[in-house]
Amino acid sequence: MTMSEGDLAVMEIRFVRGAMLDSKPPPASMRGAIGWLRENLLSSPFNIALTVIIALLLAWIIPDLLRFLIFDAVWTGADRDACLEGVQHRAIGACWPFVWERWPYFVYGSYPGPDRWRVDVFFVMLAIGVVWLLWLHAPRRDIGAIYFFVVLPISAFILLTGWRAIGLEPVDTVLWGGILVTIVVSWVGIVVSLPLGIVLALGRRSHMPAVRLFSITFIEFVRGVPLVTVLFMASVMLPLFVPEQYSPDKLLRALVGIALFASAYMAEVVRAGLQAIPKGQFEGAMAVGLNYPQRMRLIILPQALKITIPNIVNTYIGLFKDTTLVFIVGIFDFLHTVEISRIDPKWATPVTSTTGYAVAAIFYLIFCYAMSRYARATEARLALSDRR
Amino acid sequence: MADSAAAKLNIKPSKLKTDMAVKLVNVNKWYGEFHVLRDINLAVKGGEKVVICGPSGSGKSTMIRCVNRLEEHQQGQIIVDGVELTNDLKKIDEVRREVGMVFQHFNLFPHLTVLENCTLAPLWVRKIPKKQAEEIAMHYLTRVKIPQQALKFPGQLSGGQQQRVAIARALCMAPKIMLFDEPTSALDPEMVKEVLDTMVSLADDGMTMLVVTHEMGFARQVADRVIFMDAGQVIESNTPEEFFNHPQHERTKLFLSQILH
Numbered sequence: 297m298t299m300s301e302g303d304l305a306v307m308e309i310r311f312v313r314g315a316m317l318d319s320k321p322p323p324a325s326m327r328g329a330i331g332w333l334r335e336n337l338l339s340s341p342f343n344i345a346l347t348v349i350i351a352l353l354l355a356w357i358i359p360d361l362l363r364f365l366i367f368d369a370v371w372t373g374a375d376r377d378a379c380l381e382g383v384q385h386r387a388i389g390a391c392w393p394f395v396w397e398r399w400p401y402f403v404y405g406s407y408p409g410p411d412r413w414r415v416d417v418f419f420v421m422l423a424i425g426v427v428w429l430l431w432l433h434a435p436r437r438d439i440g441a442i443y444f445f446v447v448l449p450i451s452a453f454i455l456l457t458g459w460r461a462i463g464l465e466p467v468d469t470v471l472w473g474g475i476l477v478t479i480v481v482s483w484v485g486i487v488v489s490l491p492l493g494i495v496l497a498l499g500r501r502s503h504m505p506a507v508r509l510f511s512i513t514f515i516e517f518v519r520g521v522p523l524v525t526v527l528f529m530a531s532v533m534l535p536l537f538v539p540e541q542y543s544p545d546k547l548l549r550a551l552v553g554i555a556l557f558a559s560a561y562m563a564e565v566v567r568a569g570l571q572a573i574p575k576g577q578f579e580g581a582m583a584v585g586l587n588y589p590q591r592m593r594l595i596i597l598p599q600a601l602k603i604t605i606p607n608i609v610n611t612y613i614g615l616f617k618d619t620t621l622v623f624i625v626g627i628f629d630f631l632h633t634v635e636i637s638r639i640d641p642k643w644a645t646p647v648t649s650t651t652g653y654a655v656a657a658i659f660y661l662i663f664c665y666a667m668s669r670y671a672r673a674t675e676a677r678l679a680l681s682d683r684r
Numbered sequence: 685m686a687d688s689a690a691a692k693l694n695i696k697p698s699k700l701k702t703d704m705a706v707k708l709v710n711v712n713k714w715y716g717e718f719h720v721l722r723d724i725n726l727a728v729k730g731g732e733k734v735v736i737c738g739p740s741g742s743g744k745s746t747m748i749r750c751v752n753r754l755e756e757h758q759q760g761q762i763i764v765d766g767v768e769l770t771n772d773l774k775k776i777d778e779v780r781r782e783v784g785m786v787f788q789h790f791n792l793f794p795h796l797t798v799l800e801n802c803t804l805a806p807l808w809v810r811k812i813p814k815k816q817a818e819e820i821a822m823h824y825l826t827r828v829k830i831p832q833q834a835l836k837f838p839g840q841l842s843g844g845q846q847q848r849v850a851i852a853r854a855l856c857m858a859p860k861i862m863l864f865d866e867p868t869s870a871l872d873p874e875m876v877k878e879v880l881d882t883m884v885s886l887a888d889d890g891m892t893m894l895v896v897t898h899e900m901g902f903a904r905q906v907a908d909r910v911i912f913m914d915a916g917q918v919i920e921s922n923t924p925e926e927f928f929n930h931p932q933h934e935r936t937k938l939f940l941s942q943i944l945h
Contacts, residue, residue: 580792580793582752582754582780583752583754583784584780584854585809586809587773594808595793602795
């Protein structure tokens, strides 16, 4: 075996490199499927133990889950008899005919049947708006923003509550329910809470004592009270002080309550981001002559919001799930419609509740996971400028 | 060639309105109880290059940061090209528009490309059309010898390149006065020269410059005057020749013996 230059360097006091070394590919244990397994699943004894435990857990849960949801499930039927073990003489899983029959109620609540197309149109319009804004390669995203923040709220309001002049029968919000309410409440919460939260966060860091005091008082008060209390205050206390005819709509009160509640949390999330921005960024922006609104809008907020994306989405997901709390003030959100349907005597069986809750779980899981995935992709996209 | 491009773009070195670029009269500043600037008096004429040195904590950075009001002074007068700095936000903005600043840690905007870093202030503060702002930016990026990096993000550049972008960003506002706050202190040794070269060429063009630095070679080559500060006060001020060859104050002698080996 010949001596490499490295050996020479170790042995000799004088050493001058003759040839530069080429880079070589990494060893096989670092590449391909084996490399991936070694690095991600089997990198240490602790990691190996975790991998085994998780594999066992999955093996324990997944077969039962599939058996209940698919293999033993009942797919067709007219009433509870289809899902009763005593009648069918076989193991019974999920009772899907219950869901098929109740699905319109899950989606629209008690929204009058002939007018349900209006809700469908709203869903489609909202979907268009969301895709337009979130899909980066969509054309004219500036118009998309106007559509989403101006056109959509107005037309959705007219469409859903009705306007006689253009032939849309008014529909009282008492009749709204199901996914419609869940979507409306969380959409309003999401759209309102971010801008309001930013304003509150900037207010809390303001040099003007009055502004700062107001922001701190608002944030700390709202954060110091449970959402349930805010909703109760909005729907039970308010009518005590305001005459009946001036009292705003029940759903509207809940909307305002949730939006303000989410704003306070959003304010703290944004503030954390603002505090993470180095002082040099403020100084750099000042030194080139930008004024306060420009500094915030062009330099500080884009960076602060970027680093808070995980927390913002976290708050959004929390908000989305918190909308289920509106049921305590008598508003029929999606979960509440499931809750009412599962005790319907027509479908009362041992598996009805489980089926209903499974549907609710899948629904919330899809929405929350989608939000989380989109946030991950955005983070990855913005990571390019992460290095300072 | 660069000259003709500059002429086409209508880029002229901005002229000061008065012959006194910066004037500090009995300036005092405190951080809480700590008296950082003590009776500072300094007058910088148009086109003059002043190098400020001194040990850390001597107040030299604080002093030049007062010139564009990144720091507030509590007593005395600071007059920048005829505009006195007070709490008046309009005056502060007016001064900041005309005074460029280069920081130790560059303070580039990491979420914007190099080109966007350079065009941002001209677009929003000077209200220059986008196309023209980009031409000006490319002119100065060429001047600091990194036009090919225009579409990269600052984080993708070396320290020396970032600092040259920072200089170009300041120049895009066509400032009358440039402040440098230890522009080479955060750089790897190999990158110091490229930044200093840029600063020398700027000085050759007649820019009024206040430079806080420990680069004594730069001071000898460029400065009209060297100021030595310690404990928040000006200890000695002289031409570079005299300053380096015949320092008067004991503190200056000690400082120079420490940094010149």
